[in-house]
Structures are given as C-alpha cells and as structure tokens.
Amino acid sequence: MTLASSLLLPPQxxxxxxxxxxxxxQMVYGRVSAVRGVSFELYPGEVLGIVGESGSGxxxxxxxxxxxxxxxxxxxxxxxxxxxxxLSRQEQRAARVRDIGIVYQNPHLGLRLRYSSSxxxxxxxxxxxxxxxxxxxxVARASLSASEFPLIRMDDPPQVLSGxxxxxxxLAKAIALEPQLLLLDEPTTGLDVSVQARVLDTLRHLxxxxxxxxxxxxxxxxxxxxLADRVLVMRHGQVVERGLTDQVLEDPQHPYTQQLVxxxx
Amino acid sequence: xxxxxxxxxxxxxxxxxxxxxxxxxxxxxxxxAVAVPGYQVPYASREVPMARGWGTGGLQVTLSIIxxxxxxxxxxQGADDSVNAANLRRxxxxxxxxxTTTDALEATVIQSRHRIPEExxxxxxxxxxxxxxxxxxxxxxxxxxxxxELHADSDYALLWLRLYEDLTLHGEVLxxxxxxxxxxxxxxxxxxxIPRYDLAALHQAHHLTLLSAGREKRLYAVPPxxxxxxxxxxxxxxxxxxxxxWVCQQSGAQHGFMNEVPQEDGxxxxxxxxxYLEKLLRQKRGEPAIIGARRKSQQDQPGSAL
Numbered sequence: 001m002t003l004a005s006s007l008l009l010p011p012q013x014x015x016x017x018x019x020x021x022x023x024x025x026q027m028v029y030g031r032v033s034a035v036r037g038v039s040f041e042l043y044p045g046e047v048l049g050i051v052g053e054s055g056s057g058x059x060x061x062x063x064x065x066x067x068x069x070x071x072x073x074x075x076x077x078x079x080x081x082x083x084x085x086x087l088s089r090q091e092q093r094a095a096r097v098r099d100i101g102i103v104y105q106n107p108h109l110g111l112r113l114r115y116s117s118s119x120x121x122x123x124x125x126x127x128x129x130x131x132x133x134x135x136x137x138x139v140a141r142a143s144l145s146a147s148e149f150p151l152i153r154m155d156d157p158p159q160v161l162s163g164x165x166x167x168x169x170x171l172a173k174a175i176a177l178e179p180q181l182l183l184l185d186e187p188t189t190g191l192d193v194s195v196q197a198r199v200l201d202t203l204r205h206l207x208x209x210x211x212x213x214x215x216x217x218x219x220x221x222x223x224x225x226x227l228a229d230r231v232l233v234m235r236h237g238q239v240v241e242r243g244l245t246d247q248v249l250e251d252p253q254h255p256y257t258q259q260l261v262x263x264x265x
Numbered sequence: 266x267x268x269x270x271x272x273x274x275x276x277x278x279x280x281x282x283x284x285x286x287x288x289x290x291x292x293x294x295x296x297x298a299v300a301v302p303g304y305q306v307p308y309a310s311r312e313v314p315m316a317r318g319w320g321t322g323g324l325q326v327t328l329s330i331i332x333x334x335x336x337x338x339x340x341x342q343g344a345d346d347s348v349n350a351a352n353l354r355r356x357x358x359x360x361x362x363x364x365t366t367t368d369a370l371e372a373t374v375i376q377s378r379h380r381i382p383e384e385x386x387x388x389x390x391x392x393x394x395x396x397x398x399x400x401x402x403x404x405x406x407x408x409x410x411x412x413x414e415l416h417a418d419s420d421y422a423l424l425w426l427r428l429y430e431d432l433t434l435h436g437e438v439l440x441x442x443x444x445x446x447x448x449x450x451x452x453x454x455x456x457x458x459i460p461r462y463d464l465a466a467l468h469q470a471h472h473l474t475l476l477s478a479g480r481e482k483r484l485y486a487v488p489p490x491x492x493x494x495x496x497x498x499x500x501x502x503x504x505x506x507x508x509x510x511w512v513c514q515q516s517g518a519q520h521g522f523m524n525e526v527p528q529e530d531g532x533x534x535x536x537x538x539x540x541y542l543e544k545l546l547r548q549k550r551g552e553p554a555i556i557g558a559r560r561k562s563q564q565d566q567p568g569s570a571l
Binding site: 089090093112115116118119122123124126127131132133134136137155 | 418420422423425426429430432433434498499500501
C-alpha cells in the first residue's frame, strides 16, 4: 500500500461498523411532537453526549432507546438486532436485560430502594435466568467494586445510602451483564460538586477500562465536556448541531448552541 | 296445562346452596384452570353464608363439584374437628345430603386449609384448598396489572429476589408456609399456606388439586401428574421444616408433620393430621384400620435428610 492510498483511507474509527444506528426517530404525543426526525449512530467504545434545554426531547430519545415506549416512526439497530422497535414485547424485554443498561437521574426509577444493594444487581441477573446463588453474589461484588462502591455496604438497602452511592449502585446494576450500550440520564444532576466529580471519575475509569459505549444525556455542559467524544445539540425535538465535543463547545455554529455555551460557561 | 306444571316446585334452597348459574360459572373457570396449570382464573365469587376469609373460595368450589355420590372430608390445619372444618362440613352436608368422613382414603372431595393429608391421595380424588392470597407476587409487587404481565412473561425475578434477600440477610429462606412453586415450567403459584413439607404431595400427584380464593376471586388448579417444584437456587437446596427427632406423643409415630403442643414441663408433639392419627391409634389398639400408603416425599420426616 502506498503512502498516498493509505492517506485516502478513512480514520480507524470509521472502519469499524456502527454499534447503534437510529434513523428517522419520531415521537408524537397527541398534538405535541416531542421528537422530530432524529438520526444518529454510535461507534463501539464511543461516548455520545446529548445536550439541550428542558423539553428539547433528549429524555424522550433516551426512553425510546431504552425501549420504554414505542416511537411513532423510526428504526433502531443495536449490535446484532436489526430493528429493536420491530420486536415483540417479550423480545424487547430480553434485549433490554441483555444489551442495554441505564442509569436514571432519580435512583428510585432504577432501583428497589428497600431491597439490598447487591440484591438490586442480582435482580437483573435473575431476570436473565441466573439461578446460582454463589454466582449472583460474585457478580454483584465484582460489579459493585467496578463502580467503586464500598463493598462493606453491599447488603445495605439503597434507601439508607447517600445520593452518590445510590448512583453507583445504579451503575453497578447497569453494567452487571456487560451490556452493549449504557444509557445515562443526567447521572450526576442533583449531586453536590465533589461527589459529582468522583462519580464522573468512575465513569471515565469504566470507559477507559471496559470501552463501554455510552449515550449520556445532560443539560450540564461540564459533564458532557468531561465524558463525551461527540455531542448532539437538541432543540424542539430536532438535532440542531452535531460534532466532536471540543469543536461544538469551543466553536458553536448554531445560534442556539452559541446561546447555550455562553449561558453555561 | 297450569303454570305450576311448567315450573320447578318451590324449594327453600337450591341443591348445594349456590344457584345453577353460579355453579356452572365456577365449573367453567375450573376447566380453564385445569387446562392452564397454575394460572389464576378470575371468577365471580358469590355470597355464601360465611365471612370472606373463612374458606368461602374453597366452599364455592366444593359446592360446585359435589354430587350425590360424593363423600366429603373437611380439614383445617390437619384437624377434622376444628371449628372452621366442622362448620363447613355441616353446612355442605345439610345443603347436599352427602356422606361425610374423616378418612382421607374414603373421601372423594377433601376441602382443606393449611394441610394436605398424610396418606397419598389417589386418582379420582379431588383436593380443594382454601387460599387467602392467590398471587405469589402479592408479597413483593403491589400492582396487580404489572403482576399479571410478569406472570404472562413468566418473569419471576422478583420472587427469586425475595429468596436472595432472605439468604443474604438471614442465611436461610424464611418463606415459611406458602413457599412459591413453579407449575409445569411456566406459572409460579402460591400453594396456599401449606407447610413446605406438604409441597412434595403436589408434585406428580395422582389426585386433582383445586385452589380457590373467595375474597380475591381467583381460582387455579394443579391437574394430576403435573410438575410442581418449589423455587430454590441451584446451589442452595430447598429445605422443609426442621422437625428431626420429633415423636408423636399419642401414636409414637416418628414420621409426618407434627404440631407442637406446649406443656408445663416443656413441649410435646402430636401429628397434625387427625384423620391419620385416629387410624394409627386404632391400629395400636389392635382394631381394624386400613392405612393408606404414605405419600412420596424427599424425606420421611421433616428435616431428617438435611
């Protein structure tokens, strides 16, 4: 191969097929169009940030990706699944357990607060069909230590834990089965700044060690800047700008993005 | 022709108390329940002259399936002579005129609360169990509609999670009576609050088991020769009640499920199944008694093989 021809090859990242492809995503609630024709893709090991103000449709996109609702239109390819939206309810359930992990802003959405923390992780494996108690314990322990949770408290219920710890339990639950895709919905909003920094640190470690593919939704540009490789800016249910994180945040092109960046920084 | 010729003669009560429509409705629900083992079939649950929670579900099933050739046995916690059992038996006998018995082998219909007779029931016998809470999810999932979805998907992670929590926090499973069982590989059902010792009597049984909750308006069934397996982790064996070394004070038997009887100088034990105990005592006195085969179980006595 000559030097000239190798220069013509696309960068290494693009030679790998996309892990996830969403196209033409639409969600209509009555007269309200929450999401209007959103398309994007995610490559293996990549972190994609979605920013936008409240009501821009970013959380709806995440709910659709987590198969909590069916969209009005659109396709969703993830790993070996051709179109997750076309699957039956049971198949979607199985795909959700196996291939998608999610961390919510509010721990009570993702956790059973009265059950033990390790039990929350065990539940996910039990749903996937694991029936050996010892394996449940081992995976819970491994997963909690990966999310840097103090193991001495692994059997405490999340309701007695601090907010940061609860997010770590959620994270451990999300990564227990090593999903193809990790969704983060405002994972650090509502935590104080020092705890926020430590949770973000954990996410970065996880990203560098396990090369987890993540989609992170946040209105906090600091979080996006720390974690995301690429970013989508959403407004009124549409993507108004997309690009590398640094590029978009340093040199915003769309007036709305400019406004957002100036307001935040 | 007079009008009186075209109508039934007036009677105070219909045969077996319930009107024919009510009985037919229960029978149709029963057919569905037998066709889908372990599935909870809703039914109307009529008024009977007894408070909900005192076995009205079991009573309605008994009244719907009983006929002139039936022989009825009613037990409560294994005893034929407890108040609940005696009242139910007297009521059904009065409303139908059927023969009653305390012998589990002679009975064609056995209505029971909390126990299954010690002697192995045979083909053609029907066991009717009174159920307080028909849904095993009622302990863990407050939403009925979500619980129904979970049943449909055969997603029982929450019930397993309960076992996990018990093992993690207490080192053993604390379900006590009403330990959830998996029926023929799909539905998990609440076996009514029978001791864990009795669960083996449901697995691949010769007899038909009908379970009915009057207050909750649900009935379900375990047809003969159906797999009924208690939920238990692969590496933590299922345990029945610990009763090693207990000896029946009256009969001297060392097998079977015992009740604890507090005494001034400690405790003594007596067989919980009074019909069976009666036969053992008759045999002990040298009187004729036909004692049925003890039903198959993993252990002869609760806890002896652990």
